[in-house]
Amino acid sequence: MNRILAALCLLACAAFAADEKPAPPQNFTHRITGLFSPDRETALRTGVEKLPDVKLVSVDFAHAEGVFSYDPAVAFKGTKPDDITKRFDELIRTATRSTLGIAARSTTPRDKLTRIEIPVIGLDCQACALGTYEAIYKIDGVVAATVDYKEGRVTALIDSSKTTQPALEDALRKREVKLKTPPKTP
Numbered sequence: 001m002n003r004i005l006a007a008l009c010l011l012a013c014a015a016f017a018a019d020e021k022p023a024p025p026q027n028f029t030h031r032i033t034g035l036f037s038p039d040r041e042t043a044l045r046t047g048v049e050k051l052p053d054v055k056l057v058s059v060d061f062a063h064a065e066g067v068f069s070y071d072p073a074v075a076f077k078g079t080k081p082d083d084i085t086k087r088f089d090e091l092i093r094t095a096t097r098s099t100l101g102i103a104a105r106s107t108t109p110r111d112k113l114t115r116i117e118i119p120v121i122g123l124d125c126q127a128c129a130l131g132t133y134e135a136i137y138k139i140d141g142v143v144a145a146t147v148d149y150k151e152g153r154v155t156a157l158i159d160s161s162k163t164t165q166p167a168l169e170d171a172l173r174k175r176e177v178k179l180k181t182p183p184k185t186p
Contacts, residue, residue, distance in 0.1 A: 025069040027057060030085065034100035035064045036133035036147045037126070047096035051075070054088075063157065064144035065105065099130075106143040108159040113143055116156050116165045118172065119180035123149035135175035136168050152180060 034040060041059050044066065048056040053075035057067040070076075072084055079087045089102040106113075123129055129147040132154060137145045141162025146155045154177075156168060169179055 023071050023073065025055070025071045027067050027069050029065055029067050029105060030088065031103040031105050031143075032059070032064050032066050032100060033103050033137060034096070034130075034133075035059070035061065035066075036137070036145060037129060037149075039126075040100070043096055044092075044100055047092050047100055050095040051091055054091075061146075062144065063110070106159070108143060112159065113157045114160045116158060116168070118154040118156075118165065118169060120152050120154055120172065120177055121180045122178045123147070123152060125149065131175060132172065132177050135171045135177060139163050139168065139171060142168070 032044060035044065038061055041061065044059065045056055048054055048068070053070055055069040057069050059066045068088075072079070072081065076084050076087050085102055085104050092100055092102050120132065123132060126149070129149040132147045132149075133145055136142055136154070136156060141159040142156055143159060144157040147153075148155070154168075154172065158164075158168070172179060
């Protein structure tokens with residue numbers, strides 16, 4: 001009798017679950033690492049296409065953020081809520097050959113960020129731009145960074161309570177990136 005009751009209970013639960021519709025995807029904003037030039041958006045879109053349960057809704061290049069649509073229970077099945085960003089990072093790194101990643105959003109309000117520009121010379125390709133970007137984007141306080149090798153410019157949004165332009169310049173020099181110094185006045 002207990003087996004019959006247990007089987008009926010399982011059938012009732014299965015029927016109830018079959019009637020439930022999956023939760024609709026939600027939009028989540030994540031910081032994107034490796035998005036150092038506008039053409040990297042294509043690599044991001046290609047990588048996200050390899051993740052069947054995640055859609056890229058929009059990209060905010062200036063702040064290195066993207067809005068993604070997904071159901072966490074489906075896209076990151078079995079992942080604890082606190083570990084979703086880490087798991088998403090692993091998946092996007094795999095899908096993009098480790099050229100892009102996902103990170104937690106900056107907690108610094110946008111109106112508290114400082115935009116700095118550092119003129120550089122000698123960058124002549126995308127690989128040089130990547131190396132330049134890698135010299136600064138992991139520095140605590142750098143929220144977003146871009147490198148325009150054609151214009152010879154590194155641009156960063158920083159939390160000035162955590163880092164400074166001279167700290168970024170030092171990091172660039174350590175990576176042997178040549179800074180364009182202003183002409184000396186006589």
